[in-house]
Amino acid sequence: MEGNATILARELIKVRGGKITIHSHFNTAKISWSTWNVDLATTRCESYIRPGALPDVKPGKLSDDLFRRDFSINAMAINLNPKTYGHLIDPYSGSKDLKGRLIRVLHKKSFIDDSTRIWRGLRYEQRLNFMLETETLKLLKRDIPLLDTISGDRIRYELECVLKEKKPEKVLRRAGGLGVLERFNPPLKSNGWLAEKFRIARQANLPHTPSPIIYMALLAYHLSGKKSEQFISYLKLPKSTVQILMDSSSIRTKIDKLADSEIKPSQLYRLLHGHAPQAITTNIIATNSEIARYKMRLYVDKLYKIKPLLDGSDLTKMGIAPGPHMKELLNKLLDVRLDGKVKTREDEEKLVRDWNAD
Secondary structure, three states: OOOOHHHHHHHHHHHHOOEEEEEHHHOEEEEEOOOOEEEEEOOEEEEOOOOOOOOEEEEOOHHHHHHOOOEHHHOOEEOOOHHHOOOEEOOOOHHHHHHHOEEOEOOOOHHHHOOHHHHHHHHHHHHHOOEEOHHHHHHHHHHHHHHHHOOHHHHHHHHHHHHOOOOHHHHHHHHHHHOOHHHOOOOOOOOHHHHHHHHHHHHOOOOOOOOHHHHHHHHOOOOOOHHHHHHHHHHOOOHHHHHHHHHHHHHHOOHHHHOOOOOOHHHHHHHHOOOOHHHHHHHHHHOOOHHHHHHHHHHHHOHHHOOOOOOHHHHHHOOOOOOHHHHHHHHHHHHHHHOOOOOOHHHHHHHHHHHHHO
């Protein structure tokens, strides 16, 4: 709105009640009622001191605010004044582009000012089944190198938005075809393998699927060593995500062992125990080995839940002091329980006595 949004918000509260949240620095306000919210923002204009920089924002007119939008379909407004209520304000023909199913920038410096718009343009295009307008596509291709001026955390945010799409592989495939994925460090590829694995992630009855973190792990699945470290560093990934990617890579190196049809349940447990569940799920989706997939499903569906019937307090009552020896006995109990060599509490007690007597 033109004028001060926070003043209007306070006036609305007087009339309709509700809870108000003011952000004075940005001249914005949020009004919350029981079932819905309204965000009010003061119209602004912006300028960029250099490509890749965050904009310098100050109050402006409605025309200024619409001009700062990324694409014409996002640069429309509805008049709320009583005399002209419902009038469409559309200075950049956004409604025409909606009908024509086009994604079009407002000016030739749009991607120079903010090259993250490249990612948003591809996302809108693929989600809506629109097309990049001819001149917009030319400008996008011209300005792809400017993605190198954007900080890794801003690129990560755009990638996370892509991975939240219904079919993110469509956006990645388009980005790969245009050379946008090559701007990552290291360069990434979107191919038939990735599209197929994303599809499986949506269809598989597995924990955490589908989810952006599984998509992220699949996207980085074939990165290892230095390249994986570069990817993590470039995007400034949070620790929780880093752990999942590292665990996924660790499991990938064990696929040959997991694919051994003779592997015991206890050995399987030891190979997978302690890894993030999302990393195991990623490998179930990614591996080409049916045996390894079956073994990992066995762990996820059954083995990880198995525990000995005896615990530390039980062993203490049997005269075993807490410490490394007790831990060793509990681990041995878990192994025989996993391998089906004991069934009852009495079976476990007998084994403990036998082991402790040796």
